[in-house]
Amino acid sequence: xxxxxxxxxxxxxxxxxxxxxxxxxxxxxxxxxxxxxxxxxxxxxxxxxxxxxxxxxxxxxxxxxxxxxxxxxxxxxxxxxxxxxxxxxxxxxxxxxxxxxxxxxxxxxxxxxxxxxxxxxxxxxxxxxxxxxxxxxxxxxxxxxxxxxxxxxxxxxxxxxxxxxxxxxxxxxxxxxxxxxxxxxxxxxxxxxxxxxxxxxxxxxxxxxxxxxxxxxxxxxxxxxxxxxxxxxxxxxxxxxxxxxxxxxxxxxxxxxxxxxxxxxxxxxxxxxxxxxxxxxxxxxxxxxxxxxxxxxxxxxxxxxxxxxxxxxxxxxxxxxxxxxxxxxxxxxxxxxxxxxxxxxxxxxxxxxxxxxxxxxxxxxxxxxxxxxxxxxxxxxxxxxxxxxxx
Numbered sequence: 123x124x125x126x127x128x129x130x131x132x133x134x135x136x137x138x139x140x141x142x143x144x145x146x147x148x149x150x151x152x153x154x155x156x157x158x159x160x161x162x163x164x165x166x167x168x169x170x171x172x173x174x175x176x177x178x179x180x181x182x183x184x185x186x187x188x189x190x191x192x193x194x195x196x197x198x199x200x201x202x203x204x205x206x207x208x209x210x211x212x213x214x215x216x217x218x219x220x221x222x223x224x225x226x227x228x229x230x231x232x233x234x235x236x237x238x239x240x241x242x243x244x245x246x247x248x249x250x251x252x253x254x255x256x257x258x259x260x261x262x263x264x265x266x267x268x269x270x271x272x273x274x275x276x277x278x279x280x281x282x283x284x285x286x287x288x289x290x291x292x293x294x295x296x297x298x299x300x301x302x303x304x305x306x307x308x309x310x311x312x313x314x315x316x317x318x319x320x321x322x323x324x325x326x327x328x329x330x331x332x333x334x335x336x337x338x339x340x341x342x343x344x345x346x347x348x349x350x351x352x353x354x355x356x357x358x359x360x361x362x363x364x365x366x367x368x369x370x371x372x373x374x375x376x377x378x379x380x381x382x383x384x385x386x387x388x389x390x391x392x393x394x395x396x397x398x399x400x401x402x403x404x405x406x407x408x409x410x411x412x413x414x415x416x417x418x419x420x421x422x423x424x425x426x427x428x429x430x431x432x433x434x435x436x437x438x439x440x441x442x443x444x445x446x447x448x449x450x451x452x453x454x455x456x457x458x459x460x461x462x463x464x465x466x467x468x469x470x471x472x473x474x475x476x477x478x479x480x481x482x483x484x485x486x487x488x489x490x491x492x493x494x495x496x497x498x499x500x501x502x503x504x505x506x507x508x509x510x511x512x513x
Contacts, residue, residue: 131180134166135190143197147473153312154304155271159201164235172209177225178232184349184423185416188356192412195360196367199480200313202360204237204269206353210346211238211277215292217343218332227275227292239273239295240266241319244288244511249280249321251289258331260291260299260324270295270302271315277332278321290332299324310476310483337511341434342427344509345419348434351441351512352412352419358448358481359408362455365477366401369459372474377464394462401459404451411444435506442493442507449485456481488512 128136142159149156163169171187173179187209195202212231215224230236241264249262260280270276279290293300299322306317338344377388385391418437422429456477460467467474496507 131168131171131182131186131190134168135193138162138166138168139193139197142194142201146198147471147476149198149200149313150473150476153307155315156198156201156204156313157272159198160204160237160272163201163205164237167235168205169208169235169237170232172212173228173232177228179228183420184352185413185420188352188412188416191353192356192360192363195357196364198313199357199361199364199477199484200311202357203311203314203484204239206357207240207269208238210350210353211240211275213349214242214277214290214346215332217346218290218335218337219292220334223292223329223332231275234274236274237269237272238275238277239270239315240268241270241276241278242290243267244279247281249278251280251282251326253282253284257328258289258291258326260321260326262321264319264321266316267302267319268314268316270317270319271304276300276319278319280321288337290337291326291330292332293324293326293330297324308483310479310481338509340427341429341431341509342425344434345422345429345437347509347511348419348438348441351445352415354484354487355408355412355415355441355444355448357484358445358452359405359412361477361481362405362408362448362452365452365456365459365474366405368474368477369401369455369462370398372463372467376466377462388462388464397458397462401455404454408444408448408451411440411447415440415444432506434509438507438509439497439500442497446490446493446497449481449490452481453478453485 141162168190170179171182171190173181175181191202191206194205212228215227243264243266246265249260249264252259260278262280264278273295275292276295277290277292279288282289301320301322303318303320306315335343337346373388373394379385379388379391383391388394418440422433422437425433499505500507
């Protein structure tokens with residue numbers, strides 16, 4: 123069959139992925155902010171993929187956008203993470219705020235190539251919000267602020283000191299009183315800048331708070347955590363596929379058959395073939411689950427405020443299933459592919475362990491045990507998952 127020609131955005135994504143791959147190992151060692159790569163994304167126009175055309179964007183659906191996340195994740199999951207979260211945060215302001223708020227933000231993002239960073243993390247309640255005369259003051263610390271460095275805008279959260287209610291705001295990253303602490307030094311996802319941020323009497327205007335409809339207040343606004351989970355699914359799938367591509371290249375070009383195999387080449391070793399068969403089945407199952415979940419999400423997104431709780435719940439089930447599968451298969455492939463490459467593939471300069479390290483770091487974001495419990499409740503009792511910030 124003839125190959126289907128790539129669309130312009132796909133060509134740009136593929137070209138950038140090849141460019142990022144050239145320095146992925148070096149940057150995995152160094153950590154820190156991937157400044158050059160983020161600037162390349164700014165120049166590419168890909169930061170506007172999720173912005174509707176009437177606001178200056180390209181108006182792609184989520185299935186298309188998620189495929190670009192997956193493409194980047196194959197070679198550089200840190201870039202895929204901050205890029206995917208950029209689109210998640212644009213969706214956040216769209217879902218949580220009024221049109222007179224989110225429309226200008228989307229227009230300026232498309233026109234100025236803004237990058238959005240995350241300082242939301244609702245489980246970290248150390249940031250307190252005080253209501254003053256016509257404005258609000260954010261003070262405290264926030265952890266896991268992925269993509270906050272080198273961003274133009276932040277989505278941040280704090281706890282109202284009077285009511286205990288979670289409040290979310292969109293503010294310029296350069297706002298006085300915001301300090302980004304470059305303290306992210308984990309074993310994986312080493313260039314996501316997921317360290318901490320400090321808010322010292324940061325002034326937030328009432329028009330910068332996302333109150334109407336606010337988080338999780340309607341089935342449509344409750345799509346936000348599902349999109350976050352779907353981004354992780356494509357991140358994990360891309361990592362698994364990238365690990366397999368690296369393994370295949372090494373097996374075909376460097377590996378030797380085990381002396382008892384009777385094979386002349388590693389790609390003829392019967393147990394090597396068995397492993398690759400298992401890897402293919404696992405990743406193919408995730409690909410199908412991810413595609414189904416993304417298509418259901420697109421349909422739910424297109425319904426807008428007409429989306430009901432049952433429809434939202436069905437999307438949640440599909441995404442939870444894909445999340446569990448992508449976690450398990452990704453970790454399996456990225457760890458077990460060494461059984462097809464041999465001891466020399468563990469050479470430190472190759473950094474082939476980075477796929478497992480990145481997956482293990484990011485898959486701990488929220489335990490899949492709870493996803494399985496939700497799926498069990500659905501399978502046994504017909505109960506759809508209840509909306510929360512993590513499902």
